[in-house]
Amino acid sequence: MLEHYMKQGSSYASHIDGLVWMIFLMVGFWFLFAEGMFFWLLWRYRKKPGEKAAYFDEHAEHKIKYNWVEIPHRLILVCDVALIVGAISVWTEVKISMPQTDETVRITAQQWAWTFQHAGPDGELDTMDDITTVDELHVQLGKTYKFELASKDVIHSFSVPLFRLKQDAIPGRVITGWFKPTLAGEFDVQCTEICGIGHGIMPAKLHVDTPEEYAAWLANPSHYLAYHY
Amino acid sequence: MAESHAHAHEPHGHAHHEPEGWFKHYFWSTDHKMIAKQYLLTGMLMGVVGAYFAYVFRMQLAFPGKPVPGYGMVTGADYNALITNHGAVMIFWVAMPVLIAAFGNYLIPLMIGADDMVFPRLNRLSYQIFLVSAIILGASFFVQGGAFGGAWTSYPPLSAKAEYNLTPLGPSLWLIAVALEFVAFLLGGINFVTTAMNARAPGMKAFDIPMAVWMIVIASIMFMASVGPLVAGAVMLLFDQLIGTGFFDPDRGGDPVLWQHLFWFFGHPEVYVVLLPAMGFVAEIITVFSRKKLFAYKTVLYTSIGTGVLSFFVWAHHQFIAGIDPRMANVFSVTTVLISIPIAEMCFVYIATLYGGSITFSVPMLWALAFIGEFLVGGVTGIFLGASGADIYFHDTYFVVAHFHYTFFPIAIIGTFAGITYWFPKMYGRHMNELANKVHFWITTVAFNGIFIPLFILGASGDHRRIFDYSNFPELATPEMQAMRVFATVSLLVLLAAQPIFLVNFFYSMFKGKQAGANPWNANTLEWQCPSPPPHGNFDVLPDVYRGPYEYSSPDRADDFWPQNSPS
Incomplete structure (x- = not known):
């Protein structure tokens, strides 16, 4: 239904x-x-x-x-x-439950933006080739992801209606969970916990990429110029 | 037997009945009926305020970015303040004062055959504190930075720090107003419980007490048992805001989720605190207008007590995805789903009361029946949210908004209209206009469904709450979803347009309505056995009670009613 x-x-x-x-x-x-x-x-x-x-x-x-x-x-x-x-x-x-996961993605919420830290080409978080983006999450179709969710200021909630996933982000804590995308395309990420006057302007884009698209995105050198720090 | 009862419980109100001044009569009265009217009219006024807020933010949702007639442009900050205070006003300043304080004050002494509350001065103080709390809440809109906009649940750290909510004064005023409102209702609750326990007419045993009184008493006990942690939490949050303590601040060793536990430990029983009085009114009304004994009186009583007790163990279902230990959700899912049993039993018992009846569709009866029919929707949709697995999707969507409005609207609006239309002849000695009331009933009820049915569908489509403009979310900004938002808003406009019919009828009938007489509905309960409107002191001779409140259509009598105080 x-x-x-x-x-x-x-x-x-x-x-x-x-x-x-x-x-x-x-x-x-x-x-x-x-x-x-x-x-x-x-x-x-x-x-x-x-x-x-x-x-x-x-x-x-x-x-x-x-x-x-x-x-x-x-x-x-x-x-x-x-x-x-x-x-x-x-x-x-x-x-x-926490199944065997392929990769980990770190999600940080703040007033009023989402920061996504991707593992990058080596598949390991917290290495030199990590790709950090704002309001844009890239995942690969069919891979199982673990997420680590944190907040810098107030309570937010990470919600992907397409996945039927929702989890509040609590400042001072890292909350883990998992998802496995099964449909390629571009979808909405929403903040579903009221987080101040910008709550209505806190969307993010979820890109569920096929392996080829994902490889192309990884290869894009702009990540290493614009976001990497 | 009859003689020993008859001699006299001389109502002491009469003994020192001096002419009162205007001020003393309307503003400084200790008469429970005047205090009830103060609560009723203040509650109705606040209802108009809460409805205005709903009008403004629903207009913004339907026509984003366009100025709202009678308000102007709605910013994100405005929107948050409006939804926050719509919720707070409707629950704390409309549902509570009208359902519990106004009707509790009016009905308890009359229905148990007493001349007044046992603590009349405490009662007066209760209303005065309530009035102060309403004024403080109103003032919060006019301070620097504007009114609080962190949702009626007021989760820290957003509510705790001005750097996050950008309203330096609004949150503190809001919290002080809420805390004072709780103090007012604590005083009222003490009064209700004590009065119902100690001041009953001779002969009125536990199972002779009308259900409306029982329900208000149970609700008062639940309120008093649940509000303590929240008042403590409110003071802690106030300290976090004003003097920089860190009870809920993770940077200082506090925990923001602690507030959620304190809030919902109160917040869930609160739902039943307002539900039970409305259920009580419905019990009085359906028995009178179907000329039937209330079916299974003791089952109603025990299930309402059972619901009350169980409601203290379900609070964390508001926090399934809030970062609590996920294993806790299993426990709270079980307790939550189990609440379906007593509530379903109550509904079945009410429906069963109609069986074998002789039903007249008068206006109070229409409201009472609408309560049953609509509340069922609210009840069954709650199951989707109580089941933890399904709540992952529905949490904080418009499905939740639609669900709780299908519980709160029947309680606070339909239940209130049922109560007012039923007891108006007693309060003012006059009838309201029946035709105007029927027009008002049908428009209100149909429009109510028009507002909230689309919201169920929006929620199922993943539409999340508290967003002032959906154009930033492509999945939610589709023309179909926008059309549903417009439909809901138009239904709200229709609903609001019908309310002046009621208000004009209310005030016109107060002075010009048809004379009603003491007992226009041929009811059994004691409030109908004294004059309409009852004088100070209520009864000419305080009554004795000989039987239960619902002896309608007894085969032993020619009349189809049998007042509780009639010796034979």
């Missing part, structure tokens, strides 16, 4: 969308059931001349309560268990 509104661009995007779809079906059923019952009762028991409302004593109420409360209670509990299992398994994959 979500892929209709936002393309899936990472290895776990479809798992998150699958979870959303499962929740949609479950809550959709309960929602339609409850609203259907609600409107039917309103129609069925609208005031009619000469008819008096029913009066249920304790005994009658107890019997009705079984159908109206106890049964839904148990069914909802079953739904909840399924939902929790789904939520936790997706969450564990995206946020807790």
Whole structure:
């Protein structure tokens, strides 16, 4: 369902969308059931001349309560268990586990820009050939990346809707995570935590490159003139 | 038996009833009904302010870069200040004062058969502190640098340092206003709980208390139990702002995430603090207008207590992706999803109350039914956000905005209109105009859905919150998404255009409405058994209670209602 509104661009995007779809079906059923019952009762028991409302004593109420409360209670509990299992398994994959990664990218947020430190041709961070860019992140299709997220000033949030990835950046901490791009193209990076008056002008570009594009970008000498320090 | 009750709880208000001056009557009164009206009118006024903020920023979102009629150009700083204060005003200065303070003050003594609150002077002080807090908040817009714009959640370090938020005075005034507002409601809460515990009419046992009173009492207890950490946090943040302490500053050994824990430990129970009174009003209204006993009274009571307790263990679901230990999300996801059980039970019990009823669609009933129908949307969409895996995508998008407006709008707006239209005849002794109220109901309800349904779709498309101009984000600046923003804004304009109908009706009916009499709805609860409007001291003779509040359509009686104080 979500892929209709936002393309899936990472290895776990479809798992998150699958979870959303499962929740949609479950809550959709309960929602339609409850609203259907609600409107039917309103129609069925609208005031009619000469008819008096029913009066249920304790005994009658107890019997009705079984159908109206106890049964839904148990069914909802079953739904909840399924939902929790789904939520936790997706969450564990995206946020807790750390797969074998190919490369690391360092992301630093500040008011109001993103700095991306790429490993460069040697694939190792913190070496002479690192490529540091502002508001422009380059990753290779199909490679698994570890990211190290930090903030220089206030709380920001690194969000790539295409990846279904979002993580707050906290000043004073380095938060790690991972992603594996599966769709080539140019996409938005958003800051999704309010970070001052420039929050609305803090976009960045994500380039998911094919190996050839990535090699061409690496070879561009302007990085070594403009950004390297 | 009847005689021993009947002799007298002489209402002491009558004994020293001197003519009051104008000032003492309207501004210095200790009468719970006058304090309730002070809260109600202040809350309505603040509601107009909050709605104006929403109008300005929604106009900016629909037509970015164009001057907004009645405001002018909206800068990024303006936009942040408007959304921040829209949220703060609507929750702290509209929902709280109207739902809890106004209705709690008005209803508790009347519904339990007392002549006033047990601490009337504390009550007066509560409103006065509240008024001061509202004035301070208003003042924050006119200081150097302008009003605070760090969102109503006020996360440090953005809220802590002027070099980050660029508003040197706004954040401190905002925090002082919020903290004072909490003090006002602590005083009110003490009063509500004590009064409901100690001043009930003879014969009113625990299960004879009307649900509205129970709910306000439970909400007050929850508020008092949850607000302490936040008041402490607010003082710490104020120190960080003003004297350079480092409670939340990582450079000085502090932790910004600590604030989030303190804030949401209060912030989540707060949702139920305002929800429960609205649920209470709905219980009163649906029983009266379907002439039915409230189905499963004890289940409603226990599920609301259960929800209240559980709500203290879900706060970190606001922080799934905020940099907490990700394993914590598993625990909070479980507690959050489990809250669906008591809330769903409450909804089913309310719907079941209609079963076998004789339903009249009067205006208060329409509002109460709209509450149930709309709140369900807010309830089910919350599941998407409580499930940690799905929240990674939805967090801080318009899906969240739509979700919580589908809870808060039914609570604070629909619930309030339900309460006002239902108790107006008691408050002023007159009826509101039914036709005008119906027109207002339908426009408001339909337009409300027109505002927030597009926001669900925007959120699903990855549209994130608190952005004053989407043209910087190509994925979000598509014509389809902009069309939805315009649709939402137009719906808001329709909704706002309908509100003068209500306001004119409210003030006109106060003086010129049709006389209502003591019990126009043929209701059982005690507030309808005293004159409308009730005099100082409320009851001519304080009532005794013989039965529960919802004995409608009893087969033993010719009448379809049976007042709680009627001996037979």
